[in-house]
Amino acid sequence: MKEIVIKASGVHKTYNETKVPVHALRGVDLEIEKGEFTAIVGPSGSGKSTLLNIIGGLDRPSEGKIEVGGKDISTLSDNQLIDFRRENIGFVFQAYNLIPVLTAKENVSFVMELQNRSKTEVDNRVKELLDAVGLGDRGDNRPAELSGGQQQRVAVARALAPKPTFILADEPTANLDSTSTANLLDIMARLNKEENITFVFSTHDRRVVDRARRVITLVDGKIQTDEHFKR
Amino acid sequence: MLAKISWKNIWRNPVRSFVVIGAVIMGIWALLFLMSFSNGLISSYIKNSIQNETSHLQIHHPEFHKDKEIKYIIPEAIDLENELRNDPMVKSVARRTLCNGMASSAKGGRGVMIKGIDPEKEIEVTGLDGKVTQGKFFDTKKKNPILIGEKLAEKLKLKLRSKIVLTFQDAQGEIVAGAFRIVGLYKTGNTRMDELNVYVKDSDLSRLLNMENSSHEIALVLKDFEQTKPLAAEWKKKYPELLVEHYGEISPDLDLFQEQIKINMSIFIFIVMLALIFGIINTMLMAVLERMRELGMLMAIGMNKIKVFGMIVMETIMLALIGAPIGMLFGFLTIRYFNNRGIDLTSFSEGLEQFGMDNFVRPEIGSDFYIQIAIAIFITAVLASIYPALRAIRLKPVEALRKI
Numbered sequence: 136m137k138e139i140v141i142k143a144s145g146v147h148k149t150y151n152e153t154k155v156p157v158h159a160l161r162g163v164d165l166e167i168e169k170g171e172f173t174a175i176v177g178p179s180g181s182g183k184s185t186l187l188n189i190i191g192g193l194d195r196p197s198e199g200k201i202e203v204g205g206k207d208i209s210t211l212s213d214n215q216l217i218d219f220r221r222e223n224i225g226f227v228f229q230a231y232n233l234i235p236v237l238t239a240k241e242n243v244s245f246v247m248e249l250q251n252r253s254k255t256e257v258d259n260r261v262k263e264l265l266d267a268v269g270l271g272d273r274g275d276n277r278p279a280e281l282s283g284g285q286q287q288r289v290a291v292a293r294a295l296a297p298k299p300t301f302i303l304a305d306e307p308t309a310n311l312d313s314t315s316t317a318n319l320l321d322i323m324a325r326l327n328k329e330e331n332i333t334f335v336f337s338t339h340d341r342r343v344v345d346r347a348r349r350v351i352t353l354v355d356g357k358i359q360t361d362e363h364f365k366r
Numbered sequence: 367m368l369a370k371i372s373w374k375n376i377w378r379n380p381v382r383s384f385v386v387i388g389a390v391i392m393g394i395w396a397l398l399f400l401m402s403f404s405n406g407l408i409s410s411y412i413k414n415s416i417q418n419e420t421s422h423l424q425i426h427h428p429e430f431h432k433d434k435e436i437k438y439i440i441p442e443a444i445d446l447e448n449e450l451r452n453d454p455m456v457k458s459v460a461r462r463t464l465c466n467g468m469a470s471s472a473k474g475g476r477g478v479m480i481k482g483i484d485p486e487k488e489i490e491v492t493g494l495d496g497k498v499t500q501g502k503f504f505d506t507k508k509k510n511p512i513l514i515g516e517k518l519a520e521k522l523k524l525k526l527r528s529k530i531v532l533t534f535q536d537a538q539g540e541i542v543a544g545a546f547r548i549v550g551l552y553k554t555g556n557t558r559m560d561e562l563n564v565y566v567k568d569s570d571l572s573r574l575l576n577m578e579n580s581s582h583e584i585a586l587v588l589k590d591f592e593q594t595k596p597l598a599a600e601w602k603k604k605y606p607e608l609l610v611e612h613y614g615e616i617s618p619d620l621d622l623f624q625e626q627i628k629i630n631m632s633i634f635i636f637i638v639m640l641a642l643i644f645g646i647i648n649t650m651l652m653a654v655l656e657r658m659r660e661l662g663m664l665m666a667i668g669m670n671k672i673k674v675f676g677m678i679v680m681e682t683i684m685l686a687l688i689g690a691p692i693g694m695l696f697g698f699l700t701i702r703y704f705n706n707r708g709i710d711l712t713s714f715s716e717g718l719e720q721f722g723m724d725n726f727v728r729p730e731i732g733s734d735f736y737i738q739i740a741i742a743i744f745i746t747a748v749l750a751s752i753y754p755a756l757r758a759i760r761l762k763p764v765e766a767l768r769k770i
């Protein structure tokens with residue numbers, strides 16, 4: 136049995152902030168299954184970030200609906216959405232997305248502590264994940280003491296820590312050099328397999344696209360191609 | 367965990383945090399100093415007035431205050447004096463004969479209040495001997511000694527051992543005059559009073575007035591000042607045919623001043639709080655706007671609005687709580703220093719003395735005021751943090767994250 140984690144139906148998004156309305160998404164239908172490792176690709180301005188924000192409950196569609204685990208999230212209030220994101224979604228942003236005053240360990244445990252998990256559970260999970268991302272010995276460093284690639288690995292560990300339903304990463308490698316990019320992708324792919332956690336990430340980097348098992352191409356706010364690969 | 371993040375956050379920009387902490391320190395310090403200074407000034411006035419003029423309690427004939435006519439004597443004053451002296455709450459009692467008159471020297475004359483006193487007892491009640499600046503306090507065998515204020519001596523161009531003539535009406539309405547010898551000059555710190563009051567021996571005044579053993583005023587000092595008002599109330603019932611008054615009734619300005627102290631405190635606290643609130647709002651707002659992206663990220667990954675709000679409030683409270691004890695310590699030490707040393711106001715003293723205030727102000731303040739300040743600062747911090755915290759939670763995560 137295939138388990139649908141995310142379902143987008145007829146999603147439109149129009150930004151009305153400027154005089155000319157911008158149609159960032161023009162009717163997106165999408166289903167993502169548990170355990171997928173999916174890349175959303177497309178040129179800059181094609182609507183990748185907009186789609187990820189809407190799927191992640193950070194923004195609302197102008198039309199259409201989003202179901203996560205069978206639940207329509209458009210009915211949730213802003214406050215309920217915060218709780219929903221905490222319990223269900225892990226985020227990795229393009230840059231600067233760790234809490235600068237906390238150590239790597241504390242960053243990874245942050246969401247779990249918001250969830251009031253027990254101390255032993257948190258400690259074990261933090262250690263496990265920092266080891267998994269190859270930063271077992273950097274747990275007490277603050278983000279500023281880590282390289283960009285290391286910070287992004289901490290961010291992946293943080294997103295995974297509470298075992299969310301899926302992880303959204305908006306251009307996670309955009310600020311990284313090629314070694315760090317390959318390294319991060321290795322880690323993401325391994326954790327995707329080991330923990331069977333769904334990954335959806337956007338990118339316009341060819342090297343990243345080549346690692347995905349499913350590639351969705353977005354052009355002008357519409358899905359142009361949707362291909363599956365065996366990797 | 368929230369407290370930990372808040373604590374770390376305030377040290378991200380130490381300079382800015384120290385500006386807030388410094389403002390709190392300065393605010394509390396200034397508040398304590400101003401309050402203790404005005405408190406010291408007013409309480410010196412109250413103490414002096416009570417010591418030199420009103421004592422704790424006074425007893426008169428009910429009509430006496432109207433025009434201070436000498437016929438309004440206290441009946442059986444000597445018996446009453448002895449009775450009061452034996453009251454366990456009473457520390458000292460002085461009985462006085464009072465009479466309005468004219469003091470004249472070769473250089474002119476002035477209206478005065480002649481107070482006939484028993485020197486021994488007067489010392490116990492007003493400590494008048496301690497106010498003598500030249501000569502002696504009635505320590506003389508000579509006839510008709512008189513003690514006058516320095517100020518009066520100056521006005522009438524009189525010196526120690528000069529002769530002064532007092533003219534007044536006796537009990538029968540006859541004008542009598544008596545020549546007195548100045549044995550001492552005194553100074554209480556209240557020049558208006560020093561110009562008005564002259565002190566002679568009760569026996570001398572009674573003889574001239576032709577009314578032996580009769581008195582117009584009994585002044586008392588109690589063992590416990592705090593008991594003054596309750597005891598006055600009790601005695602009013604006990605001696606309905608007499609006028610019993612406490613210091614606040616004799617000199618209503620004293621009660622007013624005591625009220626004024628409380629009002630001053632509130633006004634000072636309010637002003638300092640207001641200044642601090644605007645300063646803190648400004649700084650915390652900067653701290654919030656600078657961290658938009660991060661706050662957006664926190665809400666994106668699931669930190670709810672209550673926690674974000676709480677974090678900003680807590681940061682503000684922490685800054686205030688660091689500043690408050692330091693400000694209080696500075697204030698406390700400053701007050702103690704100046705309380706020991708006194709602040710010399712001699713350059714303003716002409717003005718102050720007229721009102722019976724000391725040249726040396728000794729700032730003082732009750733310990734309860736420190737608690738009031740602590741509460742006020744806490745409230746200030748909470749009030750000041752509300753707007754920045756609201757700004758923080760009004761952020762939309764997507765928009766905040768988009769900003770670089």
Ligand SMILES: Nc1ncnc2c1ncn2[C@@H]1O[C@H](COP(=O)(O)OP(=O)(O)O)[C@@H](O)[C@H]1O
Pocket residue numbers: 150151152153157158159177178179180181182183184185186
């Ligand atoms: N807040 C916004 N207001 C107005 N236009 C926006 C906003 N966010 C994105 N857009 C526009 O929507 C389109 C899609 O943007 P985006 O989703 O960021 O694309 P991508 O992530 O693929 O580069 C772009 O034309 C962009 O300019």
Ligand SMILES: [Mg+2]
Pocket residue numbers: 183184185305306
């Ligand atoms: Mg984008």
